[in-house]
Amino acid sequence: MAAIWNLACPAEVELSGSGLSGLDGLAERIRERSAIVGVVGLGYVGVPLLVAAWAEGFGLIGVDSDPEKVKGLRRGHSHISGVTEAELGWAGDDLMWERRAQFSTDPRVLIAADVILVAVPTPLRDGTPDLSLVRSALEDIAAVLRPGQLIVLESTTYPGTTEEIVRPLLEATGLVAGHDFALAYSPERINPGDGRRLRDTPKIVAGVTPVDTELAALFYGALVEDVVRTSSPREAEMAKLIENTFRQVNIALVNELAMIAPSIGVDIWEALEAAATKPFGYMPFWPGPGVGGHCIAIDPSYLSWKVEQSLGFGIGFVEHARAVNNRMPEHVVGRIGDVLNEVGQAVRGSRLVVLGLTYKAGVNDVRESPALNVLQRLVAAGADCVYHDPFVPSVAVSGRRQSDFVKVAPGTASEGLPRLQSVPLTTELLAAADCVVILAGHPGIDYDAVVEAAPLVFDTVGVTRIRRAGNVVLL
Numbered sequence: 001m002a003a004i005w006n007l008a009c010p011a012e013v014e015l016s017g018s019g020l021s022g023l024d025g026l027a028e029r030i031r032e033r034s035a036i037v038g039v040v041g042l043g044y045v046g047v048p049l050l051v052a053a054w055a056e057g058f059g060l061i062g063v064d065s066d067p068e069k070v071k072g073l074r075r076g077h078s079h080i081s082g083v084t085e086a087e088l089g090w091a092g093d094d095l096m097w098e099r100r101a102q103f104s105t106d107p108r109v110l111i112a113a114d115v116i117l118v119a120v121p122t123p124l125r126d127g128t129p130d131l132s133l134v135r136s137a138l139e140d141i142a143a144v145l146r147p148g149q150l151i152v153l154e155s156t157t158y159p160g161t162t163e164e165i166v167r168p169l170l171e172a173t174g175l176v177a178g179h180d181f182a183l184a185y186s187p188e189r190i191n192p193g194d195g196r197r198l199r200d201t202p203k204i205v206a207g208v209t210p211v212d213t214e215l216a217a218l219f220y221g222a223l224v225e226d227v228v229r230t231s232s233p234r235e236a237e238m239a240k241l242i243e244n245t246f247r248q249v250n251i252a253l254v255n256e257l258a259m260i261a262p263s264i265g266v267d268i269w270e271a272l273e274a275a276a277t278k279p280f281g282y283m284p285f286w287p288g289p290g291v292g293g294h295c296i297a298i299d300p301s302y303l304s305w306k307v308e309q310s311l312g313f314g315i316g317f318v319e320h321a322r323a324v325n326n327r328m329p330e331h332v333v334g335r336i337g338d339v340l341n342e343v344g345q346a347v348r349g350s351r352l353v354v355l356g357l358t359y360k361a362g363v364n365d366v367r368e369s370p371a372l373n374v375l376q377r378l379v380a381a382g383a384d385c386v387y388h389d390p391f392v393p394s395v396a397v398s399g400r401r402q403s404d405f406v407k408v409a410p411g412t413a414s415e416g417l418p419r420l421q422s423v424p425l426t427t428e429l430l431a432a433a434d435c436v437v438i439l440a441g442h443p444g445i446d447y448d449a450v451v452e453a454a455p456l457v458f459d460t461v462g463v464t465r466i467r468r469a470g471n472v473v474l475l
C-alpha cells in the first residue's frame with residue numbers, strides 16, 4: 001500500500017544536502033518566490049495554474065501551440081469560463097517586466113523556467129489513449145532541459161506514464177532525474193464551473209525519487225493549502241483515474257435507474273432526493289443527458305485500456321458505465337419523441353428550443369458534450385431546433401436548415417449560416433416552441449420564466465424539478 005503523509009513534515013533535510021548537484025538552489029528559489037514557473041498547455045487546467053502561480057509572486061512563462069490563446073493571455077484576455085480577466089494580473093501590471101510574465105508558442109522560452117508544469121490534452125483516439133501531445137510537449141522540454149529544473153506532468157493519464165514515458169524522454173538528454181533535474185506527477189483536480197479556488201483542493205504529488213517528491217511538494221505547497229504525497233507517481237496517476245471513474249460509474253448508475261424508473265412507476269428524482277437525505281454512506285448523483293468534457297467521458301477508458309494491456313481484459317464497471325452514459329443522448333431523444341407524441345406532435349417539424357449545449361452547467365466547454373449529441377440527433381430527425389446557451393455563442397451543427405421559427409428571436413442567425421447561433425431567450429420564442437428541452441442547467445437563467453412561458457418543457461437535468469409544474473416532464 002502506498003504511504004501517504006502530509007506537508008506537515010517538510011523535508012528540508014532532503015533538499016539541503018550537498019548531493020543534489022543541479023538541484024541545489026531550486027528549493028531556495030521556490031521559497032523566495034524568485035523561481036519562474038512555466039506552464040505548457042494554456043487551457044482549462046493551465047490557465048488556473050498560471051493565475052495561482054502569479055498570485056503567489058512567481059514569474060511566469062506560458063507556452064501554447066495555439067497562437068490565439070497566447071495572444072489573448074498576453075493581453076489579459078481569459079478564454080476560460082470561471083477565470084476572470086481581473087485574475088490575469090500580469091496584464092497591465094507595472095511589475096510585469098520585473099516579475100517576467102511571458103507568453104509564447106515557442107517552447108524554447110522554457111529554458112528560463114525553473115518549474116515547468118505540463119497540462120496538455122490526453123484524448124482518446126479510437127478508444128485508445130493518445131499521449132502524442134504529452135510526448136511532443138516533453139520532447140520540447142527535453143530540448144531545453146537544464147540542471148536545476150523541476151518538471152511536473154499534470155495531464156491525466158494511466159499509471160506508469162511518468163516513469164515509463166516521461167522519464168526516458170527527459171533522461172535521453174543525459175541529465176538524471178532526482179539528481180540534475182526533478183520530475184514529478186501531480187494530477188489536476190479542478191472542477192470548472194464550481195467556483196472553488198485551486199488553493200482549496202488538496203494537491204496530490206509524487207516524484208520519481210523522494211527528492212523529486214519533496215521539491216514538487218514544496219512548490220505546490222505555495223499554491224494550495226494541502227499537499228498529499230504518494231510513494232510513487234503510479235499511485236498519483238491512479239488516484240486521479242479512480243476519482244473520475246467513481247464519478248462516471250455513479251452517474252451511469254443514476255442514468256440507468258432513470259431509464260428504468262418510469263416502467264416501475266417511480267419518480268426517480270423524488271426517490272434520489274429522498275435517498276440524498278441519508279447523512280452517511282451515500283453521495284448524491286443526478287441523471288442527465290450523458291457525460292462529456294475532457295475528464296469523465298475519457299479518463300476511465302485510460303484505466304480500462306491499461307488494465308486490458310496488462311491482463312487481457314478491461315474493467316467491467318467502466319465498460320458498462322460508458323455504454324450506459326453513451327446511450328443517454330439516444331434515450332433523451334426517444335423521451336422527447338414520447339413527450340411530443342403525448343401532445344399529438346412528431347419530432348419531425350416540431351419547434352424545439354434547446355437550453356444549454358455544454359457538457360455541464362456553468363462552463364463554456366462543449367467537448368464530448370452529450371447535449372450537442374442530442375441537438376444533432378434532433379436536427380437529423382427533422383426537428384426545427386434553435387438553442388440558447390450564454391456560454392456558447394455559436395456551434396457547428398450539420399444538416400441544420402434555418403426556418404421561420406428562428407425569426408421570432410430578433411437579431412439571430414440568418415439563412416445559410418454554417419453554424420447555429422445562440423438565440424436570445426425571449427418570452428415570444430419560448431411561447432412559440434412546441435417544447436423547450438433543457439440539456440444543461442446554466443446559472444443565470446430564469447427557469448421560472450421558462451416554465452411560465454413555454455407550453456411544454458422536457459428537463460433532463462432537474463433544474464425545474466422543485467416547481468413540479470404540469471407542463472414540465474423530467475428525464
Ligand SMILES: NC(=O)c1ccc[n+]([C@@H]2O[C@H](COP(=O)([O-])OP(=O)(O)OC[C@H]3O[C@@H](n4cnc5c(N)ncnc54)[C@H](O)[C@@H]3O)[C@@H](O)[C@H]2O)c1
Nearest residue numbers: 041042043044045064065066119120121122137155156188
Ligand atoms: N478540463 C478539466 O476540467 C480538467 C480537470 C482535470 C484534469 N484535466 C486534464 O488536464 C489535461 C489538460 O486538459 P485541459 O482541459 O486543460 O485541455 P485544454 O484543451 O483546455 O488545454 C490544453 C492546451 O494545450 C495546448 N497544447 C496541446 N498540445 C500542446 C503542445 N505540444 N505544446 C503546447 N501546447 C499544447 C492546446 O492548444 C490547449 O490550449 C488533460 O489531460 C485533462 O484530462 C482536465
